[in-house]
Every structure is written in structure tokens, then in C-alpha cells.
Amino acid sequence: MQQSKCFSFLHNSTAALAAVVFVSLSFVSPSSFAFLEDGEARRAILDLRTQLSASQKAQVELQGLLDELNQETAKLRGRSEVLEKQVEELTAQQKTFYQDLNERMRKFEPQEIEIEGVQGKVQPGEKEAYDAALKAFQDGNLKKADTGFQAFVKKYPNSPYWPLAQFWLGNSEYAQKDYKSAIATLQSMVKRYPLHGRVPDALLTLANSQIEAGQKPAGKKTLENLIAKHPDAEAADLAKQALKRLK
Known part of the structure; x- marks a missing residue:
């Protein structure tokens, strides 16, 4: 008799819990599911931000390298111009030297x-x-x-x-x-x-x-x-x- 009462109580309790769960689920709004979706979106956005930050950092580093290369190129161009000027000056000096030499040699040769x-x-x-x-x-x-x-x-x-x-x-x-x-x-x-x-x-x-x-x-x-x-x-x-x- 007592066992039969206990079983009946458990059966009724389980049914009541199921009803409560059903009622609870019936009151969950679509926005709750949206909240879950928004969380995933936020994580995706954070991931994108992280990737974007890394990309921007890489771009900054690349720009820095380009700036260094431009500076080195400018230095090399400057050195090249200096060398070209020195070559021109040496060429002019050699031309003057040989002209003077020819003039001196002419003094010792019949004209x-x-x-x-x-x-x-x-x-x-x-x-x-x-x-x-x-x-x-x-x-x-x-x-x-x-x-x-x-x-x-x-x-x-x-x-x-x-x-x-x-x-x-x-x-x-x-x-x-x-x-x-x-x-x-x-x-x-x-x-x-x-x-x-x-x-x-x-x-x-x-x-x-x-x-x-x-x-x-x-x-x-x-x-x-x-x-x-x-x-x-x-x-x-x-x-x-x-x-x-x-x-």
C-alpha cells in the first residue's frame, strides 16, 4: 500500500516537472536564440578584428620597410650623383692635363x-x-x-x-x-x-x-x-x- 503511494507520487512529480519544463520552453522568446547568434557574431567580429589588427600591423611593418628602402635608395642616388660629379671632374682634369701636355710637347716638335x-x-x-x-x-x-x-x-x-x-x-x-x-x-x-x-x-x-x-x-x-x-x-x-x- 505504501509502495503504491510512493510510485504514484514519483509519477506525478515527474509529470509536473515535465510540464514545468514544457511551460518554461514555451516562454523562451526568439530573441533568446538571437542572443546566442549575436554571441557567435561577436566572436566572429573579434576574430576579424584580431585578423585586421594583425594585417594592419603587417602593413605598418611593410610601410616601414618601404620607407627604409626609399631612404637607402635616396642615399645610393646621392652617392651615385657624387660619384658621377667626381668622374666628370676627373675627366675634365685629365682633358686639361693632356691638353697642357700636348702644348708642352709641341714646343719640342716641329710645327x-x-x-x-x-x-x-x-x-x-x-x-x-x-x-x-x-x-x-x-x-x-x-x-x-x-x-x-x-x-x-x-x-x-x-x-x-x-x-x-x-x-x-x-x-x-x-x-x-x-x-x-x-x-x-x-x-x-x-x-x-x-x-x-x-x-x-x-x-x-x-x-x-x-x-x-x-x-x-x-x-x-x-x-x-x-x-x-x-x-x-x-x-x-x-x-x-x-x-x-x-x-
Whole structure:
């Protein structure tokens, strides 16, 4: 009897609990399920935030590397520009050095030049010797000029300066009243270079030397030759005046 009561009590209690659970579940709202879904979403968002934070960190690190690379590139570019400038400066210095060297070497090598229509090679020291003798003549130091020009024409017989040196030597000798030497010197110059620009003046000095030396017929013939071959030269006008004085 008592067991039967206990069983009945347990059966009734179980039924009551089931009813309570059923009633409780029946009162659970859809928002409760949404709350569960929101939790999962939050976890997903947190996961995404974590991933995004890691990605942003990686981007920052990558940007830092890029900045470092840009800085290094700028440094290398700067060094490259400095090196290029140094190379340009060295190239310019080398060019100047070789130009100077060539100029110095030319002083020790013959140079092909043209002097008043006469072409030829000028030896080292040749021009300096001619200039020194000419300066002595211009300064009125006729003996020094005479010595300088005589030495020049002997040492440099093939020089393009030779006809000029011979011309000034003849004038120097005439100025010193060495008419015989002047005649020989000027005749040699005219014979060797008949088309030289100094020939008209050389003929005039030659004629004066001949007249002063007592060779008037020869001087007159030289004057006539000057007028005939060089009628437009200034020396030809002077030759005409000299001829009038000889008559």
C-alpha cells in the first residue's frame, strides 16, 4: 500500500516537472536564440578584428620597410650623383692635363705653319730666335739685329721665316751703310722668293744700295723692274720719284 503511494507520487512529480519544463520552453522568446547568434557574431567580429589588427600591423611593418628602402635608395642616388660629379671632374682634369701636355710637347716638335704666304716647318726655338732679332732691329740695335738675323738664316735655311729674316737683314745692313752686303742679301731673297709680299720693298732697298754703292745703272734698272712688275705697290711710287732724281 505504501509502495503504491510512493510510485504514484514519483509519477506525478515527474509529470509536473515535465510540464514545468514544457511551460518554461514555451516562454523562451526568439530573441533568446538571437542572443546566442549575436554571441557567435561577436566572436566572429573579434576574430576579424584580431585578423585586421594583425594585417594592419603587417602593413605598418611593410610601410616601414618601404620607407627604409626609399631612404637607402635616396642615399645610393646621392652617392651615385657624387660619384658621377667626381668622374666628370676627373675627366675634365685629365682633358686639361693632356691638353697642357700636348702644348708642352709641341714646343719640342716641329710645327707646320704659314708665314706671309710661305709654308714650312718651324723648329723648336726658331720663332723665338727670329722675334729676338726683329726686336733688336726695331729697338735700333742694328749690330745685334745683324748678328741675330745672320745666325738665323744660316741655322734655319728652310724656315718659313727665312725670307723675312733675309729682308730685315738686308735693311739692317743698308742702315749700317754696308751696301755690298745689303745688295747680296736682298738679291738672294728676291731670287729665291720672287712672289713674296716683301719683294717690292726689298727691290727698293736693293736699288738704293746699288745707287749708294756707285752702281747707278744697276740701281736704275732695279727701279724700273720694280715699277714694271709691281705697279700698284707703294714702293713703286717711291721708285718713280727715285728715277726722277737720277735723271
